[in-house]
Amino acid sequence: MSTVIEIEIQGRDVHMKETDTSPPRSERRDAAANRQRILDAALRLFEQHGVEAVSMNQIASEAQVGPGTLYRRYKNKSELCLDLIRDSADLLFEEYESYLEQHSMEPAQEQLKYFIRLFIRFREKKSQLLIGVEDSSQTNRPKSRTSSPIYNELNKIFVSLFDKMAASETLNADSDSVFKADMLQMVLSRDFYSIQRDVRGLSPESIFEQICFMFHL
Amino acid sequence: MSTVIEIEIQGRDVHMKETDTSPPRSERRDAAANRQRILDAALRLFEQHGVEAVSMNQIASEAQVGPGTLYRRYKNKSELCLDLIRDSADLLFEEYESYLEQHSMEPAQEQLKYFIRLFIRFREKKSQLLIGVEDSSQTNRPKSRTSSPIYNELNKIFVSLFDKMAASETLNADSDSVFKADMLQMVLSRDFYSIQRDVRGLSPESIFEQICFMFHL
DNA sequence: ATATTAAGCGGAGACATCTCCACTTGTCAA
DNA sequence: TTGACAAGTGGAGATGTCTCCGCTTAATAT
Structure with missing residues (x-):
């Protein structure tokens, strides 16, 4: 339960500002970098091959993270697209x-x-x-x-x-x-x-x- | 193309009669037996665990055929359900x-x-x-x-x-x-x-x- | 500085779908 | 009967999704 809420908060932080050191324990810096790399990689691959043709594995390796890391943030491709x-x-x-x-x-x-x-x-x-x-x-x-x-x-x-x-x-x-x-x-x-x-x-x-x-x- | 048509014909044969030795080259006897075993196995598993929870592999092994045989008849679970x-x-x-x-x-x-x-x-x-x-x-x-x-x-x-x-x-x-x-x-x-x-x-x-x-x- | 700690990482592997193709086996014509 | 051959078989493996869990490391407290 608390997990869900925290993820929600982190998501919003990213969308609000960059350097946001507010009380509710901000996102780790390296994690943020990974997140950005994932988003970039996904967008690039989607534009190049179309959303359907791109697999989560491809995105993960293009973003140079393990599959586990990718799935940690996005339960599936749908959530990634949503972001x-x-x-x-x-x-x-x-x-x-x-x-x-x-x-x-x-x-x-x-x-x-x-x-x-x-x-x-x-x-x-x-x-x-x-x-x-x-x-x-x-x-x-x-x-x-x-x-x-x-x-x-x-x-x-x-x-x-x-x-x-x-x-x-x-x-x-x-x-x-x-x-x-x-x-x-x-x-x-x-x-x-x-x-x-x-x-x-x-x-x-x-x-x-x-x-x-x-x-x- | 011709493949599709033949499969269609075979499907109808099965639904019409049992012993049907009509001109357009009937279904092999052993193949018919396999088909029946697949159908039985699928129905049994579906009733027991629900359609969504049953995998094509499970059906194949329950019916004692290889996955290839199963997919030969039914492109996917959807087609199997349709039958x-x-x-x-x-x-x-x-x-x-x-x-x-x-x-x-x-x-x-x-x-x-x-x-x-x-x-x-x-x-x-x-x-x-x-x-x-x-x-x-x-x-x-x-x-x-x-x-x-x-x-x-x-x-x-x-x-x-x-x-x-x-x-x-x-x-x-x-x-x-x-x-x-x-x-x-x-x-x-x-x-x-x-x-x-x-x-x-x-x-x-x-x-x-x-x-x-x-x-x- | 250093210790603590939980967030974050990554990859092995469980399990699924579906394809490919070398092999087997009914069926039919001779 | 028997031989030819297409129909049929099965399973290895390519590719994909998603989980689990031991290790790493950034952030914070001391």
Whole structure:
């Protein structure tokens, strides 16, 4: 339990500043260096060969650390991708925040449409890494997708938007916002999105329109 | 290419009769015996330890064949599960056919609802094996889910039903039946269904109702 | 400076998937 | 029967994921 919390804290430290000698026992300097080398190596290999084609072993040896060291930080490739995409994801949320501040009076429907558009752009730009995040490797299957922090952040946003929409509608039936949100995320997930894009041949714009239609937006 | 076709034919032979000495060069007797032993072993192990916990190696050695022999027939565990579930799936489709014959005049909407109910029952009864079918192991990822024969059979049914519904509606907008069908299948897939059932705590009935609501049924 | 100590390291190895290919064995035609 | 041959076999091994655990070492207290 405490372990999990500490790792969480370390992760945030790295994202905040460089020289941070605050009370909660900072990350060892050599460990930080290794972490950076891992991230660099992973990014390089991913760009060169594609996320799917690169193995954890390759990353480890490219970063000149043992496999154990790599797995110590990242339970699997999915978590590694998550770390690599974290900054972009934060940017996505920030962009949405700043939009919200300037369009706080717009109907929730429009806000939702804006966010969906934003997310689809994100998906297109970071497709490779996002796919990496989404398929958790076999061993820790049990919870998988739903447990990803990004999934939950997104879910919170969608639920609150659907709630707002339900509240503003005069006659609304038994629509469950959580169900709707999960469904929307399913539709925006790799599994569905890739089928529509690559198998069915839809453009991102068409997909957006179909989604809006299905969710009455 | 020809290989694929022949395997297909052999598969059907086994499902049709026992002693079938028809022209297209039947399956060797010893091979058939092995196949049966594999199926038996797999079913036994799956029931005892759960699908996810059983490895292809275990199945092979339990069936007293080499790993190569096992993989010769089934590219992965997913295909093996498919073979084990095939009969039940056929039954599902047959049950639907016979329903259709007796309710051919009902609105497509009702027919669709009936089929969804049928499928949810199927899901509940065969959850273990169905999950096994749905997650294709890593190596042949590219196409995965969409390419499963069962996925396509289901898709055909859903598309035709949505088409029928669209036709009977006087004012219908740009609703794409294929998109809807894919979406419905997504919602009935392991990924989504399990979340709703196990994480969100919904009962099969609630899930059914939510689905109907979301698809205007 | 030095000792203490837990974070961090790395690689051996358990176990999984899947391929390859030299060998065996039913089957069929002669 | 028997020989030819394709269908079928099995297991070694390539490659991958992930764990375990004894050793190393940076950070802190003395």
